[in-house]
Amino acid sequence: MADFSVDSKEYPFANNYATINGHQMHYVDEGQGDPVVMVHGNPTWSFYYRNLIKALRSNYRCIAPDHIGCGYSDKPDDDAYTYTLGQRIADLETLLDHLGVTENVTLVVHDWGGMIGMGWAVKHVERIKRLVIYNTAAFPLPSGKSFPAALALSRTPIGTVLIRGFNAFSDMAARIGTKQTRLSYHARHGLTAPYNSWKNRIATLRFVQDIPLKETDQAWSIVAETEPKLAQFRSHPVLICWGLKDFVFDRHFLAQWKRHLPQAAVHAYENGGHYILEDYSAEIVPMTVDFINQS
Numbered sequence: 616m617a618d619f620s621v622d623s624k625e626y627p628f629a630n631n632y633a634t635i636n637g638h639q640m641h642y643v644d645e646g647q648g649d650p651v652v653m654v655h656g657n658p659t660w661s662f663y664y665r666n667l668i669k670a671l672r673s674n675y676r677c678i679a680p681d682h683i684g685c686g687y688s689d690k691p692d693d694d695a696y697t698y699t700l701g702q703r704i705a706d707l708e709t710l711l712d713h714l715g716v717t718e719n720v721t722l723v724v725h726d727w728g729g730m731i732g733m734g735w736a737v738k739h740v741e742r743i744k745r746l747v748i749y750n751t752a753a754f755p756l757p758s759g760k761s762f763p764a765a766l767a768l769s770r771t772p773i774g775t776v777l778i779r780g781f782n783a784f785s786d787m788a789a790r791i792g793t794k795q796t797r798l799s800y801h802a803r804h805g806l807t808a809p810y811n812s813w814k815n816r817i818a819t820l821r822f823v824q825d826i827p828l829k830e831t832d833q834a835w836s837i838v839a840e841t842e843p844k845l846a847q848f849r850s851h852p853v854l855i856c857w858g859l860k861d862f863v864f865d866r867h868f869l870a871q872w873k874r875h876l877p878q879a880a881v882h883a884y885e886n887g888g889h890y891i892l893e894d895y896s897a898e899i900v901p902m903t904v905d906f907i908n909q910s
Contacts, residue, residue: 617687618815619808622801626665630687633713635706638696641687642680642710646672649719649744651907652711653679656726656751657822658785660686662805663725663892670900675721675907680710682731684818686809691817698821700834703727704734711735716742721907723747725892726864727822734837737844745852745910747903748872748879749891750864754842755827755835760867762828769823778820785810785819792890794860802893845875852910853879856899858887880906 628643643661651671653664661679668677681688682703683696696702720742724732729751736743756762768774769784777783785807789798798806810816827835853876857869869883882902887894 617809619811621662621805621808625801625805626662628661628665628668633710635683635709635713636696636702638683638689638691640680640683640689640706640710642678642714643668644714645677646675648675649721650676650678650716651721651723652716652732653677653723654707654725654728654732655679655682655685656724656728656731657685658788658810658819659726659806659890660809662686663890664723665805666896666900667723667892667903670904671907678711678714678716680707681809682706682818684821690815692814693817693821698818699825700730700734700827700837703731704837707731707735708738718742719744721745721747723749723903724751724753725749726751726889729753730834730838730841733845734841737841737847740847743848743851745907746848746854746876747906748853748855749899750858750861750868750889752864752868752871753838753845754871754875755838757867757871760865762826763863766823766826766863769820770826774823775820778823779813779816782807782810782816782819784823785816788889791862792888793894794858794888795884795886795894796896798890798893806890842875848876849878851878852906854903854906854910855879855881856891856895856902857881857883858889858891858894859883859885860887861889861891863889 733753
């Protein structure tokens with residue numbers, strides 16, 4: 616049972632659970648029709664996609680899982696779960712197979728959800744109909760992009776105390792993740808609510824620690840193998856919406872996506888932050904709906 620709550624008007628969805636790798640994975644499953652699978656990153660959860668789900672569920676089956684350690688999903692310790700990219704991809708695959716998601720998939724990704732979602736997608740290209748990409752990556756750090764100091768600090772012992780002891784990562788993201796729009800209390804609370812104790816903040820830390828920066832890092836091989844396979848989607852419709860004031864996924868990452876998927880329709884926002892769906896929800900949500908309807 617979750618030890619937090621969010622505003623039911625913001626997040627008015629039924630709770631669904633599947634046993635994945637011995638743990639309860641929570642997911643939203645709203646509406647009927649072709650599936651729209653929304654994969655969140657760190658430090659968010661399915662709450663991040665709430666407005667898009669509301670806009671699509673009348674005509675599509677909206678599936679938005681919470682990764683293990685996130686949202687309403689179980690938050691096991693390290694001795695019970697391996698917080699790695701490979702495990703995340705395997706969890707997503709198990710869930711989608713369990714739900715019978717085998718064709719006409721619209722895959723929506725943000726932040727770490729890009730690497731997780733695309734890590735799954737490159738193995739199931741025949742299932743994918745279109746891609747929607749928001750401030751994310753599915754490739755190593757681009758040339759010319761340095762690793763942000765704040766993330767580097769997060770990978771130190773001091774970072775462990777700040778993230779797990781004071782919720783610094785989730786709280787900071789909710790405060791600086793938008794540039795154009797000031798989050799309402801309910802939105803800010805919703806984004807951070809699952810991460811309310813040392814125990815419940817394990818995933819926000821492990822995600823940062825798992826970012827592959829060199830070939831010896833555990834996730835490097837998966838990322839390196841995924842990148843060249845992105846070309847498989849050059850005949851797919853792709854929508855990219857990008858906040859250019861994202862301090863991590865900046866212009867360097869956007870340029871890389873353009874090189875890999877040159878056919879993509881790109882909408883870049885000079886004043887958009889990392890939480891681009893929060894910053895420009897009124898514009899991007901209907902744009903995404905139109906893209907899915909028409910492509």
